[in-house]
Amino acid sequence: MRTIDLRGQKLSPAAMLAAVPRAAQARAEALETAARIVDDVRGRGEDALREQAERFDRVTDHAIRVPAEHIAEALASVDPVVRAALEEAILRVRQGSAAQVPASRTTAIGPGAQIVQRWQPVTRAGVYIPGGKAPLASSVVMNVVPAQVAGVTSIALASPPQPDGRVHPTILAAAGLLGISEVYAIGGAGAIGALAWGVAAIGLDPVDVVSGPGNNYVASAKRAVAGVVGTDSEAGATEILIVADAVADARLIAADLVSQAEHDEQASAVLVTDDPALAERVAAEVEQIAAGTKHSERVGVSLAGPQSAIVLVDDRAMATSFSNAYAPEHLELHLSDAEAAASAFTSAGAVFVGDQTPVSLGDYMAGSNHVLPTGGQARYAPGLGAYTFLRPQQVISYDHAALAAVRAGVVALANAEVLPAHGEAIEARFQGAAGGATTL
Structure with a gap:
C-alpha cells in the first residue's frame, strides 16, 4: 500500500x-461502457442479454427466467448451517428495516384544513445480486427484506448465471426463503438495463426502483437509468x-x-x-x-x-x-x-x-444494511433501506370555510405571478352555493 x-x-x-x-479513470471508463450496455438491452432486449451472457459470463442457451424447480432444488439442498445463518440474517435485517418506515402523520393547518403525510411503497422493485467473484447470498437479504418491510408486493431478482447457466444455488436458496419466485439469470450492467426497461420476450416487466450492490459497471448502469426508474445509491x-x-x-x-x-x-x-x-x-x-x-x-x-x-x-x-x-x-x-x-x-x-x-x-x-453508497456519495446519499422503496406523499384536505380563510391570499399571489386562472379557480368555488370538503 x-x-x-x-x-x-x-x-x-x-x-x-x-x-x-x-x-477516477476506472470509474469514467465504467460509466461509458455501462451506458452502451444498457442502451443495447433497451434496443434489442433478449438478443442483447444473450450476447452479453456469452461475452461476460461464458454462457449460452441458458434459461434467463429461472424455472421454479431451480429455486426449490436450491432451497432443498442448501447447507443447513448456511440456511440457519440466512434465516438469522433475515430476522435481524427485518428488525433493523422496520425502524425505517415512518408513521403516517396528520397536521392540522387550521380549522377544516389538514395535510396527511403518508409513505407509499412503490409497486414493483428490481434487485440486483452479484454472483461473479463472490455469490452474495447475503445481498438477497439486504435488498429483498427492506422492500418487503416497505410493503412492495412485486419483486424481481437478477443475478449472473454461473458456468452451468444457473444462478448460484445459495442465492436461489436465499430467494426461496424470502418467497421470491421471479428470478432472472442476468449479470452486470445488462441486468440493470433489463430491470429498468423490461424485456417482454422473457416476461420481465419494468420495475419502479432498482437496488443492489455490484462493481463499478453496475453502479454506472444505475446512473444510466436514473430518471427512468428510481435507484438506490451507486453501490459500486x-x-x-x-x-x-x-x-x-x-x-x-x-x-x-x-x-x-x-x-x-x-x-x-x-x-x-x-x-x-x-x-x-x-x-x-x-x-x-x-x-x-x-x-x-x-x-x-x-x-x-x-x-x-x-x-x-x-x-x-x-x-x-x-x-x-x-x-x-x-x-x-x-x-x-x-x-x-x-x-x-x-x-x-x-x-x-x-x-x-x-x-x-x-x-x-x-x-444494518450492507448496500451502501460508494465514490464519495455518502456525503449526500443514504444506504439502502426500507425508505428506498417508499415515496412520501402529502394528502391535502380543506373544507369550504378553510378555503375561504386563504382565498384572498391565493388570489393575490396568483395575480402577482401573472397566473390569473389560478385565482379564478379559487373564485369559482365561491360563485353560487358553497361546496363541501374539497381536496386541492
Whole structure:
C-alpha cells in the first residue's frame, strides 16, 4: 500500500477532496461502457442479454427466467448451517428495516384544513445480486427484506448465471426463503438495463426502483437509468476507511483492510492515522495477511491500486476532516474513545464503532444494511433501506370555510405571478352555493 503524507499541511476543503485516493479513470471508463450496455438491452432486449451472457459470463442457451424447480432444488439442498445463518440474517435485517418506515402523520393547518403525510411503497422493485467473484447470498437479504418491510408486493431478482447457466444455488436458496419466485439469470450492467426497461420476450416487466450492490459497471448502469426508474445509491466497488490512533491493534486493522480488498481488484482500502509507528505495523501485517489469504492475487491488486493507501495526518481533527471528505462506504473507528468520537464522523455509508465491530459483521449479521453508497456519495446519499422503496406523499384536505380563510391570499399571489386562472379557480368555488370538503 502506498503512503500519503498530509502532515504539516493546511488543506482547504477542496484540497482535502483532491487528496482523497480514488480510481477516477476506472470509474469514467465504467460509466461509458455501462451506458452502451444498457442502451443495447433497451434496443434489442433478449438478443442483447444473450450476447452479453456469452461475452461476460461464458454462457449460452441458458434459461434467463429461472424455472421454479431451480429455486426449490436450491432451497432443498442448501447447507443447513448456511440456511440457519440466512434465516438469522433475515430476522435481524427485518428488525433493523422496520425502524425505517415512518408513521403516517396528520397536521392540522387550521380549522377544516389538514395535510396527511403518508409513505407509499412503490409497486414493483428490481434487485440486483452479484454472483461473479463472490455469490452474495447475503445481498438477497439486504435488498429483498427492506422492500418487503416497505410493503412492495412485486419483486424481481437478477443475478449472473454461473458456468452451468444457473444462478448460484445459495442465492436461489436465499430467494426461496424470502418467497421470491421471479428470478432472472442476468449479470452486470445488462441486468440493470433489463430491470429498468423490461424485456417482454422473457416476461420481465419494468420495475419502479432498482437496488443492489455490484462493481463499478453496475453502479454506472444505475446512473444510466436514473430518471427512468428510481435507484438506490451507486453501490459500486467496495470501500473501507479505518481511522485509528496509537492504541489500535495493527493486526485487526490489517485483517479488516484485507477483508474488503478481497471483494474486487477495484476495492478501496484506506487507513488514516496520526501515529507513524502504527502505520508501519499495519503495513507489515497487511503484507503478511494478504499473502496468505485465498484471494491473495485479487487482494494484492486492490491494495496496490491508486484507490488504496495509508494516510498520515497531524491529529484527530485532520483525520476527521479527511474521513468526512472521503465519505467512505464503510468507516471503522479504532480509537481509544471511539464511542464519543463517532458523532464527529458525519459522512459515511455506515459507521462501525470500536475494534469489535468490523465491517464483516455489517456484511452479514449486524442487522444494518450492507448496500451502501460508494465514490464519495455518502456525503449526500443514504444506504439502502426500507425508505428506498417508499415515496412520501402529502394528502391535502380543506373544507369550504378553510378555503375561504386563504382565498384572498391565493388570489393575490396568483395575480402577482401573472397566473390569473389560478385565482379564478379559487373564485369559482365561491360563485353560487358553497361546496363541501374539497381536496386541492
